[in-house]
Amino acid sequence: MVFDRSRDMFEVARNFAHFFEHESCGFCTPCRVGTALVARRMDKLAAGHGSRVDLDVLLELDGLMHVATHCGLGATACNPLRDTIAKFRPAYEKRLKSLQFEPGFDLDAELSVARRLTGRDDAAAHLGSLP
Amino acid sequence: MTEPHAPAPGSFVLDGQDVPFEPGDTVLRAATREGRYIPHLCWTPEFAPHGSCRLCIVRVNGRPGAACTVAAADGLDVQSDTAELNGYRRTMLQMLFVEGNHFCPSCEKSGHCLLQATAYQMGMLGPHFEEFYPSRPVDASHPAVLLDSNRCILCGLCVRASRDIDGKNVFALAGHGLKTRLIVDSDSGRLGDTDFALGDRAASICPVGAILPKRQGFVVPIGERPHDRQSLAESAAEAVAAAGETS
Numbered sequence: 001m002v003f004d005r006s007r008d009m010f011e012v013a014r015n016f017a018h019f020f021e022h023e024s025c026g027f028c029t030p031c032r033v034g035t036a037l038v039a040r041r042m043d044k045l046a047a048g049h050g051s052r053v054d055l056d057v058l059l060e061l062d063g064l065m066h067v068a069t070h071c072g073l074g075a076t077a078c079n080p081l082r083d084t085i086a087k088f089r090p091a092y093e094k095r096l097k098s099l100q101f102e103p104g105f106d107l108d109a110e111l112s113v114a115r116r117l118t119g120r121d122d123a124a125a126h127l128g129s130l131p
Numbered sequence: 132m133t134e135p136h137a138p139a140p141g142s143f144v145l146d147g148q149d150v151p152f153e154p155g156d157t158v159l160r161a162a163t164r165e166g167r168y169i170p171h172l173c174w175t176p177e178f179a180p181h182g183s184c185r186l187c188i189v190r191v192n193g194r195p196g197a198a199c200t201v202a203a204a205d206g207l208d209v210q211s212d213t214a215e216l217n218g219y220r221r222t223m224l225q226m227l228f229v230e231g232n233h234f235c236p237s238c239e240k241s242g243h244c245l246l247q248a249t250a251y252q253m254g255m256l257g258p259h260f261e262e263f264y265p266s267r268p269v270d271a272s273h274p275a276v277l278l279d280s281n282r283c284i285l286c287g288l289c290v291r292a293s294r295d296i297d298g299k300n301v302f303a304l305a306g307h308g309l310k311t312r313l314i315v316d317s318d319s320g321r322l323g324d325t326d327f328a329l330g331d332r333a334a335s336i337c338p339v340g341a342i343l344p345k346r347q348g349f350v351v352p353i354g355e356r357p358h359d360r361q362s363l364a365e366s367a368a369e370a371v372a373a374a375g376e377t378s
Contacts, residue, residue: 003236004198021308021309022308023308024307024308024309025306025307025308025310025311026285026306026307026309026310026311027182027183028182028183028184028224029186029223029226029227029284030183030185030219030222030226031184031224032230032285032308032309032311033223033227033229033230035308036230036263036308036309037226037260040261058261060222061222064183064219064222064223067188067195067224068185068188068195068219069184069185070183070185072196098294115133
């Protein structure tokens with residue numbers, strides 16, 4: 001496949017991830033759940049919630065699916081992912097929020113209920129403002 | 132580099148030790164008969180293998196394969212109890228846990244559940260992945276049996292039991308991908324509108340708590356349940372011996 005330099009290779013891989021999630025027949029565990037987990041991780045990265053750990057988990061899923069799936073669809077579903085991480089890693093890294101673990105949800109947004117109940121909205125009531 | 136171990140005729144090598152096999156055996160059946168445990172969820176010796184859970188993943192002469200479907204043959208070199216494969220098994224167990232809604236402490240099947248016991252056996256400590264929390268219906272329409280698809284792991288054992296032993300074809304797996312689900316053969320789609328009965332083999336074969344008899348809550352106390360008393364290797368070997376007597 002040929003892409004010119006205007007193409008975002010992370011989005012190419014994310015598109016493949018959703019394609020294979022949809023194409024999985026659902027027969028075997030590693031492909032049925034694995035393709036869905038990969039697609040969700042890629043969405044998490046696209047939403048700006050990713051961290052280095054997510055890349056490790058994606059490569060872990062790639063390794064499992066290569067060996068354990070029933071057929072070739074699952075075994076090769078992560079090839080676009082693995083190749084783009086290997087050859088276009090900056091496309092991934094520019095999306096990483098931090099080098100540490102980042103939860104899949106927005107912790108500060110989750111605290112909005114607590115802020116409303118306590119009637120607080122000062123700087124110290126927001127996670128991002130803490131040192 | 133050590134020389135490969137040459138097995139005796141009529142046997143293959145599993146993790147460095149000979150395992151004798153009989154004609155028609157798969158790697159999993161022969162190993163289990165000998166009390167050599169290879170983790171599995173969707174296989175019992177009663178039925179043709181399904182090969183879908185992939186827990187019995189082994190390396191046969193270096194190539195990956197499901198032990199429940201690989202035919203035993205002279206001189207095969209099978210690796211099962213390795214860090215690589217046990218890691219894959221743990222990950223696949225975690226996948227099954229996050230895919231459905233599995234709340235062991237409140238489940239009547241706890242202690243009798245093959246998924247739970249295998250997860251303990253493989254040293255799974257947590258779900259690792261984000262939970263999917265799918266919205267799945269509970270079918271309580273049958274007078275004697277509860278069908279809770281939240282706990283279904285899509286092993287297809289009830290499908291095979293209902294088709295091959297009960298002759299009723301009550302269950303099937305439908306849909307594809309993550310939307311694969313267990314369906315029931317009635318116009319309404321409800322178990323109560325089929326001829327399913329508590330005495331059917333399919334009513335007692337579920338390895339998890341998806342198909343449960345009603346009105347039997349905690350008859351056997353926690354601590355005295357099958358997987359509390361017996362290792363998975365022992366119970367699997369007993370099942371192979373029992374299947375051998377009936378066939």
